[in-house]
Amino acid sequence: MKVIVSAFSNLYTDQRIEKVCETLSKEGYEIFLIGNDWGGAPEMTRNYPFKRIKQFSKSLKTAYPEFNWKLYGELKKVADVDTILLANDLDALLPNVLISKKLNIPLVFDSHEIYTEMPAIQGKFTQKIWRYLEKKLLPNLKYMMTESQSYAEWFSVKYSVKPVVVRNIPRKFETPAEIPLNHPKIILYQGAINQSRGIGQAILAMKYLEGVIFKIAGDGPKINDYKALVVKENLSSKVEFLGKIAPTELRKITKTADVALSIEENGGVSYLYSLPNKVADCIQARVPLVLINFPEMMRVYNQFKIGEIVENHDPKNLAEKIKIVLQKGRAFYQPELEKAAAELCWEKEEPKILALFKKVVAENF
Known part of the structure; x- marks a missing residue:
């Protein structure tokens, strides 16, 4: 089963997307990851194919529409009837919804935050646009993840959706050998x-x-x-x-x-x-x-x-x-x-992701 993961991100430092893709890949899903080169395109390696969409915009006002238009084109090329779409955050959701409807394939939405309530857009005209999209798209979502219990409760009250809570936490680290004696x-x-x-x-x-x-x-x-x-x-x-x-x-x-x-x-x-x-x-x-x-x-x-x-x-x-x-x-x-x-480790979160995708497969294929 193919899973196409997409995000407005250069992917390099996005640890959540990396962990989700790794979890699904280990389970046997065929991953294809799509991001962009906004903020640069540092060299990186993954054990699955990925693509960064080239952005020509110089400001976020035009970068978001450009990315959404180009993402729609990429999804149209690579998605088929044996695909699950995984959209990360509201700024990548619309093209995924359109392709999901066009091909009648399932879509999972992973909301890393409450996008419309971020401080960077508070009181700006763009906040109204994102709120409009959120209001139009979220109530119709069947499968959703989010990062905290409080987020899940907010989305549930606002849009009657029931997100699975998958905390963005790291894999287990080994206990450090010793505590450093720092001065200062x-x-x-x-x-x-x-x-x-x-x-x-x-x-x-x-x-x-x-x-x-x-x-x-x-x-x-x-x-x-x-x-x-x-x-x-x-x-x-x-x-x-x-x-x-x-x-x-x-x-x-x-x-x-x-x-x-x-x-x-x-x-x-x-x-x-x-x-x-x-x-x-x-x-x-x-x-x-x-x-x-x-x-x-x-x-x-x-x-x-x-x-x-x-x-x-x-x-x-x-x-x-x-x-x-x-x-x-x-x-x-x-x-x-x-x-x-x-x-508080990723190993405790993985079963929730796998259970959600197992449900998606069972209900759609």
Whole structure:
């Protein structure tokens, strides 16, 4: 059975898509992956064929329509009656719906977030367009996955769909051989450098901490703003920007940290109800976290005491919570991190994906 997976992504750092494709491929599904070269096309290898659609647009306003038009053409060429379509996020859904109807083949939708509620489009005209598409397309979807229980509940209430919850969490890591003795202590943020991630407040928190280095691993549209903030506040000796890092290299960096941060801001329900990838990445690396008190992070914290909870983004308050973790030390949190790592791993999510696709096959072929 062929599965055509598509996303508005250059695919290189999208670990969820990679894990889903790998899971299905191991089960015997024939995978064909389609992305694009928006943001570059770094060299990568997969054990299944993939294609990146070339984009000529210079802004996202035109890049999305261009991608959707070209994706429709690609799907039309490669899909047949023995195909399952897997669309990732709302920005790749419309062409998949059209081809699904044209060929009368099943479509699975994987919503990595609540796309219409992302901070980057709040209050913009494009938000109305995406909401229109969401309202038109989602109620008719028969098969859907999403990344958190809170997301699933939101979609269910809004559109009467019943998504399968497949958390975006890594495969099990081996327990690190030893906890590094860092001088200065390493505070880590990993992920996209954009708005509503609490990065600015974390930078300002460094004013209240001594003997630390705040490492920011990732890239994004706000990186120059945060670099300017570091210079303005004379924090260059305490903050280091590592840039975009391949997932395999990032895992090595994560293991070196004394504490990691997941302190998203409430820029809309897409962030409020998220369980950021970095939370489980740090758990697998056995690194304690300072977490904001959002529903999905509290769901994890209430089960496993893997760090400390911060209730707001005041830099001084944030510094105090970081201090608590550093004073207790990584060793203090290891028993809870070990228990969490055994539970929050991709191996626990794979059966849900395979059960969903087994159902798709049984009901359509």
